[in-house]
Amino acid sequence: MPIRAKSQSLALAKSSKRRPPAALRAQQPADALALSVFMQMKRAAAVVDHDGRLLLSNSVFDELFGAEGGNAMLARINGEAGRNAGKTSRQERFPNGRTFEIETFPVDQGWLIAAGDVTDHLAGQARAAEAARTDGITGLGNRLMFREQLTRLLHNPDSAAATVALLVVDLDRFKALNASLGRKVGDALLGLVGKRIRSAVAAGDTVARLEADKFGIIQVGQPQPQSADALAIRLVDLIGRAYLCDGQLINVAGSIGVVLPSPGAQDCDHLLKNADLALGRAKKDGHGSYRFFEAEMDERMQARRHLEIDLRRALALREFVLVYQPQVNLRTNTVTGFEALLRWQCPTRGAVSPLDFIPLAEETGVIIPIGEWVLRTACREAAKWSPAHIVAVNVSAVQFGNPNLVSTIISALAESGLDPRRLELEITESVMLDARGTAHAVLQVLRTMGVRVALDDFGTGYSSLGYLRSFPFDKIKIDQSFVRGTSNDPVGAAIVRAIAELGQSLGMATVAEGVETADQLARVASDGCTEVQGYYFSRPMAPDQIESYLSTRNRTNLL
Amino acid sequence: MHSQLYRLVYFSKNRIVGGPAAITVEIDSILRSSQRNNTRMDITGALIFNTGIFAQVLEGPRDSVEATFEKIQQDVRHSDVQVLAFDATDQRAFARWSMGYFGRSRESQDLFGHIAAATGFTTAGLEGARIFEIIRDIAFEEEGRAA
Ligand SMILES: Cc1cc2nc3c(=O)[nH]c(=O)nc-3n(C[C@H](O)[C@H](O)[C@H](O)COP(=O)(O)O)c2cc1C
Numbered sequence: 001m002p003i004r005a006k007s008q009s010l011a012l013a014k015s016s017k018r019r020p021p022a023a024l025r026a027q028q029p030a031d032a033l034a035l036s037v038f039m040q041m042k043r044a045a046a047v048v049d050h051d052g053r054l055l056l057s058n059s060v061f062d063e064l065f066g067a068e069g070g071n072a073m074l075a076r077i078n079g080e081a082g083r084n085a086g087k088t089s090r091q092e093r094f095p096n097g098r099t100f101e102i103e104t105f106p107v108d109q110g111w112l113i114a115a116g117d118v119t120d121h122l123a124g125q126a127r128a129a130e131a132a133r134t135d136g137i138t139g140l141g142n143r144l145m146f147r148e149q150l151t152r153l154l155h156n157p158d159s160a161a162a163t164v165a166l167l168v169v170d171l172d173r174f175k176a177l178n179a180s181l182g183r184k185v186g187d188a189l190l191g192l193v194g195k196r197i198r199s200a201v202a203a204g205d206t207v208a209r210l211e212a213d214k215f216g217i218i219q220v221g222q223p224q225p226q227s228a229d230a231l232a233i234r235l236v237d238l239i240g241r242a243y244l245c246d247g248q249l250i251n252v253a254g255s256i257g258v259v260l261p262s263p264g265a266q267d268c269d270h271l272l273k274n275a276d277l278a279l280g281r282a283k284k285d286g287h288g289s290y291r292f293f294e295a296e297m298d299e300r301m302q303a304r305r306h307l308e309i310d311l312r313r314a315l316a317l318r319e320f321v322l323v324y325q326p327q328v329n330l331r332t333n334t335v336t337g338f339e340a341l342l343r344w345q346c347p348t349r350g351a352v353s354p355l356d357f358i359p360l361a362e363e364t365g366v367i368i369p370i371g372e373w374v375l376r377t378a379c380r381e382a383a384k385w386s387p388a389h390i391v392a393v394n395v396s397a398v399q400f401g402n403p404n405l406v407s408t409i410i411s412a413l414a415e416s417g418l419d420p421r422r423l424e425l426e427i428t429e430s431v432m433l434d435a436r437g438t439a440h441a442v443l444q445v446l447r448t449m450g451v452r453v454a455l456d457d458f459g460t461g462y463s464s465l466g467y468l469r470s471f472p473f474d475k476i477k478i479d480q481s482f483v484r485g486t487s488n489d490p491v492g493a494a495i496v497r498a499i500a501e502l503g504q505s506l507g508m509a510t511v512a513e514g515v516e517t518a519d520q521l522a523r524v525a526s527d528g529c530t531e532v533q534g535y536y537f538s539r540p541m542a543p544d545q546i547e548s549y550l551s552t553r554n555r556t557n558l559l
Numbered sequence: 560m561h562s563q564l565y566r567l568v569y570f571s572k573n574r575i576v577g578g579p580a581a582i583t584v585e586i587d588s589i590l591r592s593s594q595r596n597n598t599r600m601d602i603t604g605a606l607i608f609n610t611g612i613f614a615q616v617l618e619g620p621r622d623s624v625e626a627t628f629e630k631i632q633q634d635v636r637h638s639d640v641q642v643l644a645f646d647a648t649d650q651r652a653f654a655r656w657s658m659g660y661f662g663r664s665r666e667s668q669d670l671f672g673h674i675a676a677a678t679g680f681t682t683a684g685l686e687g688a689r690i691f692e693i694i695r696d697i698a699f700e701e702e703g704r705a706a
Pocket residue numbers: 589592593594595596597606613615627630631632633634636637
């Protein structure tokens with residue numbers, strides 16, 4: 001029987017006969033096996049000669065391509081296979097809507113064609129890709145989708161950067177809301193917020209939920225910055241309107257950071273970071289604000305980062321020193337002790353004021369090792385002094401959050417041999433504001449060890465009398481702002497007097513801070529303060545100056 | 560689906576821009592949307608307005624009230640929505656949905672006075688009368704302040 005040489009449609013029709021042509025009929029057992037595999041394969045398979053004639057086909061192939069579509073395909077495959085001599089593979093969509101992956105391999109007689117229906121597989125892949133880019137809670141895109149979209153836009157030479165804006169929206173207080181309303185309502189609320197954002201943007205804009213309660217928007221094809229400005233205003237208004245959700249009335253506010261990509265900007269993460277910086281500033285401005293990114297924000301952030309790096313290094317490089325400022329008892333005119341004050345002598349920055357680095361140290365937690373160093377150093381120094389003098393050490397709220405504080409203090413005392421009654425911790429009311437009450441418990445423990453506790457900066461902040469009742473402080477330190485202003489500030493004077501009286505009736509010492517002149521000294525003395533601290537008596541001094549200071553003082557006092 | 564009956568009462572600032580002609584167009588559009596949607600959503604209530612404010616009562620299944628409110632919240636024709644009440648209730652105080660003009664302006668009265676008649680302004684029972692009085696008082700009080 002000759003190889004089919006008739007028209008292709010006929011060949012196709014005939015190919016449904018199960019019996020293979022003589023030329024291909026099995027000679028060897030291995031060939032027989034190969035042939036039967038070929039005939040029974042689940043994939044459509046056929047052999048075509050170099051002239052495009054069908055030599056052999058299996059039943060799946062016949063079923064799929066037995067009609068007209070098959071001829072066109074064969075002709076094309078033949079042409080293509082002829083052009084590239086090796087194995088080829090490609091996907092093709094057929095008029096019936098299905099997509100096949102078609103592979104051709106060169107064989108002796110011509111080409112082996114194998115085709116599989118990949119329609120469902122592709123659809124599954126597309127669904128998975130879509131799902132991987134969709135946020136389940138809001139139905140919006142997620143971070144992956146957002147980054148891809150932004151990257152595509154930044155790399156597309158056709159998209160005019162001047163018409164693009166990136167906005168990030170963050171809900172204020174959402175975590176607290178989520179905790180009080182429950183996850184289910186929290187999620188539903190995120191869904192509503194997402195819809196409101198969607199309703200405010202144009203059809204071509206991209207909206208995604210980037211994380212937790214943070215949304216991202218890419219505005220395209222609009223004149224900037226005015227369009228981003230208008231959108232931000234609208235979003236702040238819209239998101240801030242009340243929600244009814246799960247039978248409850250909910251109020252949240254959104255803050256927004258906006259960044260306009262500079263021409264040629266291509267780094268998606270850098271843009272997102274700048275948007276976050278602007279968002280951070282907006283949040284600082286208060287609920288429901290928006291801010292455009294400015295290069296200066298980045299500079300400030302960098303400056304902070306460098307300060308943090310230097311700060312972490314400073315301890316190891318021994319750039320910190322403690323200086324000591326005496327506190328004088330007004331009745332006896334004797335030095336009762338010294339407050340240890342931290343100084344940072346940075347080789348590159350020079351002397352850095354504590355006001356400039358303590359807040360950052362607290363924010364970053366670096367205050368914990370620094371605070372530990374201060375405690376140990378102050379105890380070691382004070383142990384060398386006359387037993388009549390105490391040392392006062394500032395301990396911040398952040399340190400009270402550290403479970404190791406008590407053991408650090410115990411070890412500082414043990415190592416130095418300092419009598420616990422000579423150590424005074426100065427705390428601000430922020431320590432007492434700790435809601436869990438752990439600070440209070442820690443203070444009680446320290447108290448039973450004999451450590452003294454002073455309330456610092458009293459008069460600023462809330463100055464709740466409740467703190468004074470909740471813990472028996474040894475001392476109240478009156479903030480220097482009230483002391484300094486006394487000459488022409490009757491309110492400040494009244495406050496000093498009130499605190500002094502309060503201390504007296506509660507049995508607590510009262511220290512007026514920042515006394516600089518004889519006039520101020522006379523006034524705080526008449527107001528009833530028991531102790532003073534300030535330049536009038538002495539600036540803070542290096543530890544090796546203490547001895548001579550005390551002896552000079554004693555000598556002059558004796559005169 | 561939550562079918563528990565809820566009642567929402569709120570007022571907001573009227574932000575429709577333009578003269579009487581623009582206001583007529585927008586009020587008409589709100590009227591038509593509301594008539595179309597509220598029946599379908601099983602919502603009854605009352606919307607009263609003047610040149611300064613809107614005050615509205617919406618009653619219906621919780622999901623319907625929440626969905627309708629969410630749509631209304633996004634409407635640029637008003638702002639500063641103040642929710643006065645959002646509570647479960649046993650009974651509707653408004654048997655149908657209606658809308659009416661409550662303001663001092665003679666001119667607006669002439670323009671919008673007919674709407675109440677068109678929607679058949681009605682309340683049901685004492686509770687309905689009480690709530691209606693509240694929102695009407697708000698409308699009169701806030702009219703000058705909001706504008
Ligand atoms: C004060 C005020 C009250 C409204 N009350 C309703 C209402 O009760 N029902 C309603 O469907 N639309 C109300 N709307 C209109 C909606 O905000 C929205 O425009 C409308 O539902 C869109 O309907 P449509 O999608 O069927 O056109 C109100 C609008 C405003 C400004």
